[in-house]
Amino acid sequence: MRLLPSSRIFVAGHRGMVGSAIVRALQQEGCNGLILRSRAELDLTDERAVRSLITAERPDIVVLAAAKVGGIQANNSFPADFIRDNLAIQSNVLNASLDAGVQRLLFMGSSCIYPRECPQPIRESYLLTGPLEPTNEAYAVAKIAGITTCRAFNRQHGTAYLPVMPCNLYGPNDNYHPTNSHVIPALLRRFHEAARRGDQEVVMWGTGQPLREFLHADDLAAACLMLLRDTDEAELINVGAGADQSIRAIAELVAEIVGFGGTITHDLSKPDGTPRKIMDIERIRALGWQPSISLRDGLRGVYASLTAPGGLWAE
Numbered sequence: 279m280r281l282l283p284s285s286r287i288f289v290a291g292h293r294g295m296v297g298s299a300i301v302r303a304l305q306q307e308g309c310n311g312l313i314l315r316s317r318a319e320l321d322l323t324d325e326r327a328v329r330s331l332i333t334a335e336r337p338d339i340v341v342l343a344a345a346k347v348g349g350i351q352a353n354n355s356f357p358a359d360f361i362r363d364n365l366a367i368q369s370n371v372l373n374a375s376l377d378a379g380v381q382r383l384l385f386m387g388s389s390c391i392y393p394r395e396c397p398q399p400i401r402e403s404y405l406l407t408g409p410l411e412p413t414n415e416a417y418a419v420a421k422i423a424g425i426t427t428c429r430a431f432n433r434q435h436g437t438a439y440l441p442v443m444p445c446n447l448y449g450p451n452d453n454y455h456p457t458n459s460h461v462i463p464a465l466l467r468r469f470h471e472a473a474r475r476g477d478q479e480v481v482m483w484g485t486g487q488p489l490r491e492f493l494h495a496d497d498l499a500a501a502c503l504m505l506l507r508d509t510d511e512a513e514l515i516n517v518g519a520g521a522d523q524s525i526r527a528i529a530e531l532v533a534e535i536v537g538f539g540g541t542i543t544h545d546l547s548k549p550d551g552t553p554r555k556i557m558d559i560e561r562i563r564a565l566g567w568q569p570s571i572s573l574r575d576g577l578r579g580v581y582a583s584l585t586a587p588g589g590l591w592a593e
Contacts, residue, residue, distance in 0.1 A: 279339065279381050279382045280382070280507060280508070280509075280510070281307075281309070281382075281503065281506040281507040283307065283308045283309055283310070284310075284311060285309060285311055285338045285339055286311040286313060286335065286336065286337045286338045286339070287304060287309060287311060287313065287337060287338065287339045287340070287341060288313040288314075288331075288337040288339070288340045288341070289301055289304070289312060289313070289314060289341045289343060290315075290322060290340065290341065290342050290343060290344040290367075290371055291322075291342070291344025291345065292312075292314045292315075292343070293316060293317070293451065294343060294451060295447060295448075295449050295450065295451045295453070295495050296343045296386055296447065296495055296498060296499075297341070297343035297344065298450065298451045298495075299449060299450070299495035299496050299498060299499035300341055300343060300499045300502055300503075301314070302496070303496070303499035303500060303502070303503050307503060307507075311338075313337055315331065322344050322366075322367045322370060322371065323363060323366040323370065325366075325369075325373075325374075328370040328371055328374050329370070329373075329374040329377070331374075332371075332374040332378045332380070333374070333377075333378050336378060336379075337375075337378075337380060338380070338381075338382065339380070339382045339383065339506060340371065340375045340380050340382075340383040340384070341384045342367075342368065342371050342372070342383065342384065342385050342386060342424075343386045344367055344371075345364055345367060345386070345421075346359065346360055346363040346364055346367075346417075347388075347453070347460070348360070348453075348455075348458040348460070349458060349459050349460045349461065349464060350413050350414070350483070350549060350551050351457055351458065352457070353413055353416065353417050354413045354414075354549070357415070357416035360414075360416045360417040360420065361417065361419060361420045364420035365420050365423060368385075368420065368423065368424040372385075372424070372427050372428070372431065372439070375439075376431055376437065380437075381437055381438060382438050382439075382440075382506065383428070383437070383438075383439040383440070384439075384440050384442060384502055384505070384506060385424050385425065385428050385439060385440065385442065386442055386444070387421045387424065387425060387442060387443045387444075387514075388417070388418070388421055388444065389443055389444065389445050389446070389555050389557060390410070390411060390414045390417060390418045390421070390552075391405060391410075391418050391421050391422050391425065391443060392404050392405060393406075393407055393408030393410060394408070394409055394410060394412075394552050395408055395553075396408055398554050398555075398556050399518075399556045399557055399558035399559075400516070400555065400557050400558055401516075401558040402513075402514045402515060402516055402558075402561065405425070406422070411551060411552045413549055413551055424441065425441040425514060427439075428440070428441050428512075429513075429514075432512050438510060438511075438512040439512060440505060440506075440511055440512050440513075440515070441513075441514045441515070442498075442501070442505065442517055443515065443517065443557070444493060444498050444517045445490075445491045445492065445493050445516075445517070445518035445519060445555065445556070445557045446460065446461060446462070446490050446491065446493070446555075447460075447492070447493055447495050447498060448460075448492055448493075448494060448576065448577070448580060449495030449496060449576070449580060450495065450580065450583060451495075452495075454466070454467050454590065461490065461492075461528070462528070462532070462577070465529055465532045466532055466536065466577075466580070466581060466584070468480055469529075469532050469533050469536045470536045470538075470581075470584075470585075470591060472538055472540065473536050473537050473539075477538075478540040478541060479540050479541045479542075479543055480533070480538065480540060480542050480543070481543050481544070481545050482525070482529055482542060482543070482544050482545065483544075483545055483548035483549070483550075484525070484544065484548050484549060484550035484551070485526075485544055485546060485550055486524060486526030486529065486542075486544055487524055487526065487550065487553075488524065488525050488551060488552065488553055488554065489522045489524055489525075489553070489554040489556065490522055490523070490525060490528070490554075490555060490556075491518050491519040491520070491521060491522040491523075491555070491557065492519060492528070492573055492576075493517065493518060493519045493569060494569070494571040494576040496571060497517075497570060497571050498517055500567065500570070501517045501562060501567045502517075504565065504566065504567045505562075505565070505567075508566070509565055511565070515561055515562055516557040516558060516559050516561065516562065517557070517559065517562055517567075518556065518557030518558075518559045519557075519569050519573070520557075520559055520563075520568070520569060522554070522555070522556040523573075528573075529542055530542065531573065531574060531577065532577065535577050535578055535581050536581060
């Protein structure tokens with residue numbers, strides 16, 4: 279089933295960065311049949327609770343944007359938590375959706391599913407062609423299991439469960455935890471706090487040389503709606519920014535935006551992670567989508583919302 283204004287849509291993880299962006303996009307599209315439950319209302323690791331909700335609500339479409347996520351340190355420190363929780367969430371939502379007759383599902387993955395040393399840019403066909411990045415292997419294996427489940431359901435049951443693999447993301451409702459966040463929220467917090475304290479130095483993890491691409495969550499949401507509304511795609515598809523730059527260059531941009539004028543140094547005892555990750559997005563471009571928010575404009579908007587009255591870092 280393709281997305282219609284009348285569609286009943288269960289968005290799992292609607293308060294997270296990706297889920298909330300998809301909800302905003304659906305509301306702007308005029309979709310009024312949203313089925314939303316907070317973590318307090320629905321524990322997605324509880325199989326019985328998930329099955330009860332999906333059986334009772336009978337959604338036309340399920341968007342699985344819920345996951346346990348974190349940066350290098352969190353993934354490296356808590357691999358058991360990452361694989362256990364993500365396998366449980368995925369299995370519960372996918373199985374309950376299949377059993378309830380849901381024909382269309384969007385499964386949100388991550389670019390970390392691809393081999394650490396695969397050719398660049400990364401094509402969808404590179405999945406399972408080499409070893410994974412060790413620091414986030416547990417999370418990646420869980421996501422690969424979800425992709426494989428979608429493919430198996432599609433093959434055996436004729437469903438259209440679509441795995442979407444975004445590059446690194448940022449945007450409203452990101453996680454700004456001091457140790458467990460991803461690159462951009464970690465940099466925003468670190469430089470913001472340093473600027474407010476008047477520090478003369480900010481220390482970054484690693485060499486700053488790894489190359490990354492970053493996509494605004496609203497651009498990802500636009501891609502997801504296009505895929506659900508205009509296509510019958512059910513095979514793994516990349517969504518990326520189409521360009522990358524070094525972590526050092528991104529840190530310098532963040533420093534400029536938050537007003538930090540000190541020195542940036544590097545803690546070389548900390549890991550860099552994968553040397554380069556840039557997604558090949560030719561397939562989704564051919565379907566009519568391309569990113570529209572520049573990194574500079576996106577970061578300015580995010581930081582402005584964080585420091586505005588009522589924002590997380592409002593003074």
